[in-house]
Amino acid sequence: MLNFYPGPSKVYSEVRAYMQDAYDEGILSTPHRGEQFVQLSRAVVGSIKRKLNIPQDYYIFFTSSATECWEILIQSLTTHKSFHIYNGSFGEKWCQYAKNLRPKSEGYKFDVNEPMPVDQLEISTDTELICFTQNETSNGTQVSATTILNLHNKFRDTLIAVDATSSMAGLNLKLIKADIWFASVQKCFGLPAGLGIMACSPRAIFRAKQMNERGHYNSLVSMYEKMLNYQTTHTPNVLNIYLLKRMLEDREFIKSIDQQLSDRAEDLYTFFSQFTDFKLLIENEEVRSKTVIAIEAPERLVDEAKKRALYHNIRLGNGYGPWARNSFRIANFPAILDEEYEELKRFFLHYYA
Known part of the structure; x- marks a missing residue:
């Protein structure tokens, strides 16, 4: 998983x-x-x-x-x-x-x-x-x-x-x-x-x-x-x-980890920007989190994406609060490997590109 x-x-x-x-x-x-x-x-x-x-x-x-x-x-x-x-x-x-x-x-x-x-x-x-x-x-x-x-x-x-x-x-x-x-x-x-x-x-x-x-x-x-x-x-x-x-x-010192997460966050934001059915919840780049990526979509599509991902052993984060039904979240944490994000991207390209 x-x-x-x-x-x-x-x-x-x-x-x-x-x-x-x-x-x-x-x-x-x-x-x-x-x-x-x-x-x-x-x-x-x-x-x-x-x-x-x-x-x-x-x-x-x-x-x-x-x-x-x-x-x-x-x-x-x-x-x-x-x-x-x-x-x-x-x-x-x-x-x-x-x-x-x-x-x-x-x-x-x-x-x-x-x-x-x-x-x-x-x-x-x-x-x-x-x-x-x-x-x-x-x-x-x-x-x-x-x-x-x-x-x-x-x-x-x-x-x-x-x-x-x-x-x-x-x-x-x-x-x-x-x-x-x-x-x-x-x-x-x-x-x-x-x-x-x-x-x-x-x-x-x-x-x-x-x-x-x-x-x-x-x-x-x-x-x-x-x-x-x-x-x-x-x-x-x-x-x-x-x-x-x-x-x-x-673990490495925090300066190195910060750089790795910053680079990966930039890559993830760029990746999800290419979809027409999904959009970034936070429009202003200046205030976007580097560790929690929030993606917005119609409620039906969010529910479908989470269920389909789970079927493929990929767990996406639920939306929260006012965004509970129309968003999902993706953690960008140090323990998650780069190749796991590559698999996540392949999943979205296969079903939603």
Whole structure:
């Protein structure tokens, strides 16, 4: 089965051997307060900073998912409100969840074919956290490094949090331009679902210490204190942390991976542009995602293409949110091989050219 679903997506083929090694090394039953786990955790933190170009003074945390990070950040870094900038379903969900915890939180929705309008944003001084999704999985858009820099420069005094679920470990993100970045591993990391990675700046940790919110098992200040000794507040997904360690050791540096995905994204967009029955959901090249390709077509054709592809052992991603019925999505993640995309292209040429 060729899996182009945008998460959970294809895992690296080496994961099978990694899991056998984890069993043989006793990782599956190691105590999470023991020395074996501490050494594992320390190694992962070092590798993830080195391979993903994360600033050395940022702190790394393990969570269950990116969705859990939404909760952690709102409860541990805000007492009043956050401000959410979004153009798709996942950014909007984060905003709504924040409002459930902090009713005064605000949201700003912008068009999918426009860059984030930083110059138009009016964010009040009592806002404690600015939130956005760098790569909106639901519609195949992304926020550029230049836009993030402009946002950082305009609101220097406010913490900025970025959901990078569909881009971390795939794109060479400039993490220094925001205070918090987080992702789940079932996308560009090429690992099974069940683990989230969060990177926090010293400024974010300072704010967490100031608030000193300790009412939850995943309160950020408690997580910080435990990770000083490379431990977690809870029993973590030790197997996935081990898989993360092995994956990072065997992968290239993020700059090389970014180039590979960028080239492949350009090729895929060019390929799908030639069809008359399909069109690219995002018309503006400037804001198209490099890791999630969204294709639009009439509902009947989308349904037919997904079913026909599945019959040929090719899994396309469903559309999502407002685009659920009239689009499908194709993951452009590092674990998926070039030859698999060639087979995908042969399928579309055979049936729809």
